[in-house]
Amino acid sequence: VNHAFVAGYPIKHSRSPLIHGYWLKQFKIAGTYRAYEVTPEAFPNFMRELKDGTAGLCGGNVTIPHKEAAFRLSDRPDELSAELGAANTLWLEDGAICATNTDGRGFVANLDERAAGWDRISTAVVLGAGGASRAVTQAIRDRGVKTIHVVNRTIEKARELADRFGTPVHAHPMTALAEVMSGAGLFVNTTSLGMDGETAPMIDFSPMAREAVVTDIVYVPLKTPLLAQAEAQGFRIVDGLGMLLHQAVPGFEKWFGRRPVVDETLRQIIIRDM
């Protein structure tokens, strides 16, 4: 029986046990997937016990604040996680901890499902320059998006992304937002902008291409104020829940040997739990 984990601090809010529990039941696999609250101080020891087998775990996910440490402390990070400097999925191979990052793959898999043809665009705008933005920017670059404008309150962090991901990525301050949105085919919000009760400084999406897709990686609420605004202006919108569900697929397959499918029942289970 394989035992997998999600480790974070805090961990109460993680939906991952619900997702993997659903698939374990669906496949009738006698495995487990449990949440572990691990402080940053305790994380190196958690990784040691994963590696030497004393934890009795075959792999798992790590979430905030452990993604960078998981990458650093893993033995075999893949190219994706190495370029990001962060890992969210770990598994054991010949006594070594292997690591990857599935956030970006989850993001594009969700767009493929809910906005087929989105990748014909040439220009995307990514708002925010934190960890989530890094994964999204890498993934859409790897899908061939030619120009990616990363717009961030702190311009230095946007520049760091442009340096990391090369020529397709351009860094801009917030004041450039309207200008870079002009004609763009994809808008991705990776910030909590307008979520904390403050009257959201609404974004005018009208300069974007008519068939543009607007998506948010925030999924509580499902229709964020920003998505509601984009929809009201006639744009296709994609909520952030699918990214969460799809990023879980490669890990489950590694730990339990079956490739799960993101279905509507699973989506409803998570929505009901919100």
Ligand code: ATR
């Ligand atoms: P995550 O891992 O979810 O990406 P993060 O690494 O903390 O979280 O990044 C948060 C992002 O949201 C950053 O780009 C942050 O902007 P700064 O780099 O300037 O801090 C952005 N952000 C958060 N609150 C914001 C706000 N009220 N207005 C604009 N940007 C905001």
